[in-house]
Structures are given as C-alpha cells and as structure tokens.
Amino acid sequence: MHVHFLDPYHAGGSPIHRLDARVKLALTLAFIITTSLVPFGAWAAYILLFAIVLSVELLTDLGIAYFFKRAFLALPFALAALPLIFTVQGAPLATWSSGAGTFTISVEGVERVVSIALKSWLSMQMAIALAATTAFPQLLAAMRALRIPKLLVAIFGLMWRYLFVLADEALRLLRARAARSSASRDAQYKTGGAIVWRARVTGGMAGNLLLRSFERGDRIYDAMAARGYDGEARVLPMPALQAAQWLILGGGLAVCVLILLLALLLA
Amino acid sequence: MLAVTFAPPVLHIPDGFLSVLVALSLWLVTIVVVIIALRRVNADLGERQVPMMGVLAAAIFAGQMLNFPVAGGTSGHLLGAALATILMGPWAAVIIMTCVIGIQGLIFQDGGLLAMGANIFNMGIVGVVITHFVYRSIRAAAGNRVWSIFVGGFLSAWLSVVLSALITGLELALSGTSPANVAIPAMGGVHILIGLGEALITVGALAFLYFTRPDLLKIGEAKPAGRGIWLAGLVMAIAVAVASPLASSHPDGLEWVAEQQGFLMHAQSAPYHIVPDYLFPGIENQALATILAGIVGVLVVFAVALGIAYARRNKNAASAASQTQH
Known part of the structure; x- marks a missing residue:
C-alpha cells in the first residue's frame, strides 16, 4: 500500500489551477489575514468573505463538498472558544439555574464564538483551495519568491520528496506490528501488554524509523554528491509575472482592503 | 473540553483563533530564530546535512503516524x-520541526497559515x-551516565509537550x-x-537506538550548542511558570461564574498547601506573590531533579571507585 492518497493536490486545468503559484500564495495569505482582522460580529463582511471562498471553490472544478468536508476538520478546535459564551459579559441572552448554579449566556459571547468559528472555517477553505490546486514544486517556487531562505526551501523540497517513502515505511512498521500481535474479536479477552510495554514497542518502531532514515539520508547524500552536489540548490529562475497575473494580484489585494474597510465601518 | 482530549494533536492552532497582533509577533520571533x-x-554541519534534515523531517512527520492504544479509544x-x-x-x-509544521499547515491544513x-x-x-x-541539565548533573539518557529523555519529552501546551493556552487567552x-488549565x-x-515513546526510541547504534546518540552531543539555548530554556520555563498561574487566576471567565454561584467555597477543600493557592505569605502584592511562588515552584522542581541526579552520580562513582580498588 502506498500513501500517495495523502497528497491533496488534484491535477486540473481550471482558472485557479492555471493561476501563478506566487499570486495564489500571496492572495491566500492576504485573505487569511483579512479574515483574521475582521472584527467579531461584522456579519456583512463574513458574507462577502464567504462569497469569495465560494467563487474560488466553484472555479476549481473540484466540487464544493470536497472543501466543506475537509474544512470541518478544524471544528473540534472551536470547543476551545465555546466557554466564551458564558464568560464574555454583555446583554443576557438566556439564563438558567441548575443544581450547580446560575448560568448566563451573553449575546456578545455567542457573537464572538460564532465569529471565531466562521473565521477559522473560511480561512481553512482558502488554504485547502491553495493546496488542492497547486503542485508542490510550484509552491516551493512561490516560497522562494516570498523570500523564504533558499536553504529552508531546499530542505522543504527534500522532505516532500521522501515524505511518502517514509510514510510507507511507517505503514510497514505498523503492519508488521499488527501481524505479530494477537487480538480477539471478543472484547472480554484483554489483548496486548501493559501500557508502558505498548509504548516501548511503539518507541522501538519510532527508533527503527529514525535509524532507517539516518541511513537513507547518508545514501541520498552520497548519491547527490556522486551527481555533483556541492551544497547549492540550483533552480531555474522564475519567469516574470504577466500583466494579467499582476492585475489579479492587485485586484485581489484591493478587494481584501475594501472588505476590511467595510467591516471596520460597520463595527 | 472533553472532546478535545480525544483528538491527540490539539497543539496545532487553526487560523482564526489568534489575533493578528499575537500571530504576527510570533511569526517575527519564529523568523528570527529560524534564520539563526x-x-x-x-556553519556546523555543512552541505551534508541538507538531505539528512529533509529525510529526518519526513521521518518525524511519518513517525507521527505511529501510535499505541491507551484506553477507551484514545491512543498515545x-x-x-x-x-x-x-x-x-x-x-x-x-x-x-519548522519543516514538519510547515508542511502540516501548508498541505494538510493541520494548523493555520497565519497561525503557523x-x-x-x-x-x-x-x-x-x-x-x-x-535533557542537558540532567545529563550534565548525572555526569553523562547511561541511565540519564532515559531519565533525561523522559522528563524532557514530557515537559516540552506540557510547556508547549501551556504556551498555546496563553496565546489563545491573549x-x-x-x-x-x-484554556490554560485545560491545555x-x-x-x-x-x-x-x-x-x-521517546524513551523507547532512545533505548532502541542505544542498543543498536549508540553512536547516533552522540551526534546531538558533539556540537557545543552553547549556554545561550540552555539559558533560554531556563528563562522560558520560569516565564511559563509565572505567566500561566497569573493568567489563569485572573478574576474573569469561569471564576466569575463560579463566584456568582458560590461554589468557590467548595473548591477550597485541600487539607494543606505548601505554597497556599500560589501565594506567598507576608507579601502584600498579589501579582508579585504569584510570580514569586511560580519561580520558587520551578526552582524546587529542578532542585529535586538535579539533586537526585547528583546523588545517583556520586553513588555510581563511589561503587566504581570501590570496584577498581579490589
């Protein structure tokens, strides 16, 4: 079994796929920063942001369900914000008394929790759109364009190249453990040793994985050195952005600023 | 908060949960540290390390797939x-770790981009x-004896996770x-x-490597990382110990609810406190007292750990000396 299914990139020829990766990365970041800056409870701005996300998703030809399903992954984190409905002081929305005491839910608290969950959900969908429509080598080029240090981008590139190899390796370790362990379908029979023993076995697997990676890293370096590697990661220079791409970048940034102004005016 | 317990990597903050100010200041700190x-x-490792670090980052990423069942559907x-x-x-x-977290956020949306x-x-x-x-403190205090690899590995792995979580809670609160x-007590x-x-798991991995390739355990030690990082660690530990009780004892939020209902009275049922309710007797200023108590707490914990390490070292040295005499 191979874990290539992990790669969220979907090849395609949609306008979003064809957009330059540098423009996409910059606009995604701008969108997420804008979303974070919009004040709590500025609903009009949230609707506009959602409209933008939705249009991008429709333009990718991947189907909206794909985005919605993946975006719900962040939802459990929203629990961290939930207590705010009680703790933010404001106009009481509902009050009830139980054995433990009186609980008051404030309007402002609910507003804040819903805003946080929405922000997170919208930002996540834009990040998914970026990852789903941009091949990794293009993302690396975009990172270089954003002045991320060359050495770091080179390590990112090598990591990506071996990520699936090592994930396969980890899966093989897990399968080997399963093959050597007994388990009963009957829940009444306890299987497996004490927790510390189980953790030790897993630790051994992790150590094994690292050991294999050390050896693989050495071999990779030897192979690279044999092909003339001298520590410098050489890449083709990127073509200059075309006028149309500049226009999209400028337009996108302008929309972000406008939404922000609107949100601040409304708040 | 219980549901969070069952989702193991809850340390990855998604976008939308950090204010722009907090997110950007932490980006700034991160960029500076990563560039250094x-x-x-x-300078230390040369060109050989580029492929090695890429592969090890991939290995840590893949290693996060390894788990073991604990109880009730949760896993380590x-x-x-x-x-x-x-x-x-x-x-x-x-x-x-920068590469691992970067790929998790950028490709798998495990953690946000602004929050990265x-x-x-x-x-x-x-x-x-x-x-x-x-790890270094315990290794040094124990005179680099073998057992301190495992004790140091265990304590450092545990504390690093707990302190990372407390800082995450602080950021959410901020x-x-x-x-x-x-946020802070729950995290x-x-x-x-x-x-x-x-x-x-860390101890298990260290044990495996110690018995198969003990030379690998010396790579990290060979490089003198300097006192700077060690001091940074001490400062960070004290800062978290000071900030977390201070922030989480702020009369806001749940405590306010609790006060309203009057169940704070029931909460104070512990029979004794060494440092009562994180306050120092005889000091008027509450904040100052809390900070002092936090620092004393950190120092006491480390004094105990170091004391045990020294005691073990002396005992081992004594038995080694007596063996050579015979």
Missing part, C-alpha cells in the same frame, strides 16, 4: 520535537529549547478566543497525559 538556526546548521502519539532535539541538537531540531508562526514557535522552538535545557482560566491538563505518551 539555518546559519548555525550551515509521537510528536517528535524531543527526539529530534536529543538526536540532532537544538539548532537542527528547530529546522526539522505561533505553531512553529510553540512546538518547534519552545519544545526544542525546553527539551535541550532539561487573543481573546478562549478564557484564560479555561495543560490534557497535555500532561499526552506528554506521557510522548515521553514513553
């Missing part, structure tokens, strides 16, 4: 910051610095997206358990 780390790694996971630090030294570990600076800071910088500080007196509480899984 890149320089150091380049490897996060890897401690293992990377112990094996590769702190600077290389910062780079490795914070995520790298929490797991890649705090986790690494704390591990280095605790951003106003979770009440301080819920800390959950990760006291998650950290145990991390610590046990």
Whole structure:
C-alpha cells in the first residue's frame, strides 16, 4: 500500500489551477489575514468573505463538498472558544439555574464564538483551495519568491520528496506490528501488554524509523554528491509575472482592503 | 473540553483563533530564530546535512503516524520535537520541526497559515529549547551516565509537550478566543497525559537506538550548542511558570461564574498547601506573590531533579571507585 492518497493536490486545468503559484500564495495569505482582522460580529463582511471562498471553490472544478468536508476538520478546535459564551459579559441572552448554579449566556459571547468559528472555517477553505490546486514544486517556487531562505526551501523540497517513502515505511512498521500481535474479536479477552510495554514497542518502531532514515539520508547524500552536489540548490529562475497575473494580484489585494474597510465601518 | 482530549494533536492552532497582533509577533520571533538556526546548521554541519534534515523531517512527520492504544479509544502519539532535539541538537531540531509544521499547515491544513508562526514557535522552538535545557541539565548533573539518557529523555519529552501546551493556552487567552482560566488549565491538563505518551515513546526510541547504534546518540552531543539555548530554556520555563498561574487566576471567565454561584467555597477543600493557592505569605502584592511562588515552584522542581541526579552520580562513582580498588 502506498500513501500517495495523502497528497491533496488534484491535477486540473481550471482558472485557479492555471493561476501563478506566487499570486495564489500571496492572495491566500492576504485573505487569511483579512479574515483574521475582521472584527467579531461584522456579519456583512463574513458574507462577502464567504462569497469569495465560494467563487474560488466553484472555479476549481473540484466540487464544493470536497472543501466543506475537509474544512470541518478544524471544528473540534472551536470547543476551545465555546466557554466564551458564558464568560464574555454583555446583554443576557438566556439564563438558567441548575443544581450547580446560575448560568448566563451573553449575546456578545455567542457573537464572538460564532465569529471565531466562521473565521477559522473560511480561512481553512482558502488554504485547502491553495493546496488542492497547486503542485508542490510550484509552491516551493512561490516560497522562494516570498523570500523564504533558499536553504529552508531546499530542505522543504527534500522532505516532500521522501515524505511518502517514509510514510510507507511507517505503514510497514505498523503492519508488521499488527501481524505479530494477537487480538480477539471478543472484547472480554484483554489483548496486548501493559501500557508502558505498548509504548516501548511503539518507541522501538519510532527508533527503527529514525535509524532507517539516518541511513537513507547518508545514501541520498552520497548519491547527490556522486551527481555533483556541492551544497547549492540550483533552480531555474522564475519567469516574470504577466500583466494579467499582476492585475489579479492587485485586484485581489484591493478587494481584501475594501472588505476590511467595510467591516471596520460597520463595527 | 472533553472532546478535545480525544483528538491527540490539539497543539496545532487553526487560523482564526489568534489575533493578528499575537500571530504576527510570533511569526517575527519564529523568523528570527529560524534564520539563526539555518546559519548555525550551515556553519556546523555543512552541505551534508541538507538531505539528512529533509529525510529526518519526513521521518518525524511519518513517525507521527505511529501510535499505541491507551484506553477507551484514545491512543498515545509521537510528536517528535524531543527526539529530534536529543538526536540532532537544538539548532537542527528547530529546522526539522519548522519543516514538519510547515508542511502540516501548508498541505494538510493541520494548523493555520497565519497561525503557523505561533505553531512553529510553540512546538518547534519552545519544545526544542525546553527539551535541550532539561535533557542537558540532567545529563550534565548525572555526569553523562547511561541511565540519564532515559531519565533525561523522559522528563524532557514530557515537559516540552506540557510547556508547549501551556504556551498555546496563553496565546489563545491573549487573543481573546478562549478564557484564560479555561484554556490554560485545560491545555495543560490534557497535555500532561499526552506528554506521557510522548515521553514513553521517546524513551523507547532512545533505548532502541542505544542498543543498536549508540553512536547516533552522540551526534546531538558533539556540537557545543552553547549556554545561550540552555539559558533560554531556563528563562522560558520560569516565564511559563509565572505567566500561566497569573493568567489563569485572573478574576474573569469561569471564576466569575463560579463566584456568582458560590461554589468557590467548595473548591477550597485541600487539607494543606505548601505554597497556599500560589501565594506567598507576608507579601502584600498579589501579582508579585504569584510570580514569586511560580519561580520558587520551578526552582524546587529542578532542585529535586538535579539533586537526585547528583546523588545517583556520586553513588555510581563511589561503587566504581570501590570496584577498581579490589
């Protein structure tokens, strides 16, 4: 079994796929920063942001369900914000008394929790759109364009190249453990040793994985050195952005600023 | 908060949960530290390390798939910051964790993009610095005896997870997206358990490597990382010890609810306090007293750990000396 299914990139020829990766990365970041800056409870701005996300998703030809399903992954984190409905002081929305005491839910608290969950959900969908429509080598080029240090981008590139190899390796370790362990379908029979023993076995697997990676890293370096590697990661220079791409970048940034102004005016 | 307990990697903050100010300041700190780390790694290790670090970052990422069942459907996971630090030294570990967290956020949406600076800071910088500080202290105090690899590995892995979690809670509280007196104790509480899984796996991995390739355990030690990181670790540990009780005792949020209902009275049923309610007797200023109590707490914990380490060393040295006499 191979874990290539992990790669969220979907090849395609949609306008979003064809957009330059540098423009996409910059606009995604701008969108997420804008979303974070919009004040709590500025609903009009949230609707506009959602409209933008939705249009991008429709333009990718991947189907909206794909985005919605993946975006719900962040939802459990929203629990961290939930207590705010009680703790933010404001106009009481509902009050009830139980054995433990009186609980008051404030309007402002609910507003804040819903805003946080929405922000997170919208930002996540834009990040998914970026990852789903941009091949990794293009993302690396975009990172270089954003002045991320060359050495770091080179390590990112090598990591990506071996990520699936090592994930396969980890899966093989897990399968080997399963093959050597007994388990009963009957829940009444306890299987497996004490927790510390189980953790030790897993630790051994992790150590094994690292050991294999050390050896693989050495071999990779030897192979690279044999092909003339001298520590410098050489890449083709990127073509200059075309006028149309500049226009999209400028337009996108302008929309972000406008939404922000609107949100601040409304708040 | 219970549901969070069952989702193991809750340390990855998604976008929308940090205020822009908090997110950008942590990005700034992260960028500076990563650039220094890149320089150091380049100078210390040379070109050979580029493929090695890429592969090890991939290995830590893949290693997070390894888990073991604990109870009730939960499982113990490897996060890897401690293992990377112990094996590769702190600077290389910062780079490795940066790559792991970067790919998780950029490709798999495990953690946000604006929040990525914070995520790298929490797991890649705090986790690494704390591990280095605790592991090196225990190793040095024990005179580099073999057992201290495992004791140091366990304590450093556990503490790095717990402190990363407390800092994550502080950031959420600072951003106003979770009440301080819920976020900090909840994050800390959950990760006291998650950290145990991390610590046990880390020790298991160290034991495996010690018995198969003990030379690998010396890579991280060979490089003098300097007192700087060690001191940074001490400062960070004290800062968290000071900030978390201060923030979570702020009369806001749940405490306010509790006061309203009057169940604070029932909460004070502990029969004794060594440092009562984190307050120092005889000091008027509440904040000052809390900070003092936090610092004293950190120092006491480390004094005990170091004391045990020294005692073990002397005992071992004595028995080694008596053996050579015979």
